[in-house]
Amino acid sequence: MNQRPGVRPLRETCNGQVTLDGSVADLDSADPMVIQNPKGFVHHHTYGGLSKFFQGLAQGKLMGTRNANPGAPEKRIWLPPRVYCPDTWQKMEWVEAPTVGRIFTHTTVLYPGAPFRASVPCPLISVEIEGVCTKLMSYLSQGTPKIGLPVRAVFNTTHPTHTILDLSWVPA
């Protein structure tokens, strides 16, 4: 059989005859016929220019960005950070954001969607930080949430998940 160099079929044909690999689509129901199509693909997702934020979490730092250009209409820190200023499309600069704030609003995650990596109940909070023009969605890893409650950031630096879950807050 002629093969293109470097291309190897996953399964070789036997005597030129195509054979199935033996795996079976599981049936939920025969009529109507409902089959199972499992998915297990891995997405290789880049944080791109925002990598510094997630690297910062692993180092115990809360990194935001701000537009330092003269004439920038928004001088405050953006958190979540942005590589480019949405008001001017100019490149932002990285700065360390304050690690204290207040709870702006909250709820509790009890029935998370399938890929959730943390335990429940998980108090979800939105944090208001002085000098930051946005709020920041996060969770309270200790204590009971209440609007106005002062909180401070804590970082999961020992076994980082490399996700936003590496940042959480506790009562200050």
Add this chain to the structure above:
Amino acid sequence: MIRFKQGNLRIPRFGRPVYVVAAGMTDFRKRYPEKSTEELVVEAVRMAAEENDLKVAPDELRGLVNFCIYSQFADHFGDQLLAEARMHDALGFDPLGNIGVKTGGATGGSSVLAGAMAIASGYASCVPVIGWERMDEVATREGNAYIASAACKNFESELGWFYASYYALMAQRYLYEYKVPRDTLARIAVKNHTYARSSPFAQGAQQITEKDVLASDFASDPLTFLDCCLMSTGAACIFLADEETAFKITDQPVRLTAMAAGSHTLRTADRRDMEVLLLPNETPETYKDMEHEWPSFSSFLAARMAAYLAYNAAGVKDPVQEFDLLETHDAFTISDIQTYEDIGLRPYGRGREFIESGDAYYEGKLPTNLSGGLLGAMHSVGATGIFQISEILWQLQGKWAKYHADPRMWKRFGKTKPKDFRNLQVGNPRRGCAVSHAGTGSHVTVAILDKVTS
């Protein structure tokens, strides 16, 4: 801070009139394994062609079509990219041009807007807008993960993979800022579940009380499960046409007088405060004592923007007085109250009065979500905005009972018309409004429809 510049607030206008001539839909179910997506779509389109008292036979209607719009929120759910091509083929519309539209929960509204643009520009003269969502291939917690994929995946999705929680954050803040009793939210759920009992298409017809809503488990505090919309599988379709074609098809076209879109950041928390964009029924005086920042977590700038543009385009001065019926995107009871304010039914902070006053009920000044809405009837995402406009079409045509009261319609979906069925046809309605909404307010469309009087 958003500062509008010249051009940003231009009032959209259609180059020529746009009409809705027919509508069709399936019933909506949590699981619908009996039918493939193509079957659901063909059945909705057939109903539009065969059961709207049209002057043309279904085959003639097909012959008038020159462009199609397909409306599906998430390729994830159907597990089929380019599903548009499958539906187009199943409907036998090849080789006509078509496009698929995607703007989250507002996909249905945006699809109607795209169809209207095609008609209004003269590009097309007859356009079916066809929507569906196949939400039953995965388990509910996997479905919730897919829906939460419509939050920011870097900074939000990992925090719960659950949209109800993202709305609960808004609910908690809104209740704190405006001291709204929890019971008021419950009344919205009761109202819409009750109206759903008179719809053969509805998935969530339930006889419930405010007490039931408050006593049901928290989905995410302060929202209980009965404060949250359904997850549905089904399809809906409307046909849009220009004036000449519309009157060729039906004696009762309804005019889509104006339609507009607005948007705001996907992440609720990224919404910087700004001055309130005023609707025609508001003045700076209305908000001189406003205590809280706007739009923040309590308001949807996208809905305000869409209402601002659509109201100015249609000449709406006072929505409660001028609209005879309204379909809102009541994905959550809290977002319904927020929307009342965004579209000017009450000033900001006073949305509760729209429900508490009785205005929102069948007997009230502006009956809202007589269809049962997303809480009571359906949220088959790509179909939802089209379902809303279908219900308004039939109401404005005075034909609501034809589609809801006939026991054969109930039988078609394996149901029995309930003994306490209520005729929810509004008396001589002239103008209706539909609000289609995505994300935590990332995209919103507002449509204004008028009965055509000769």
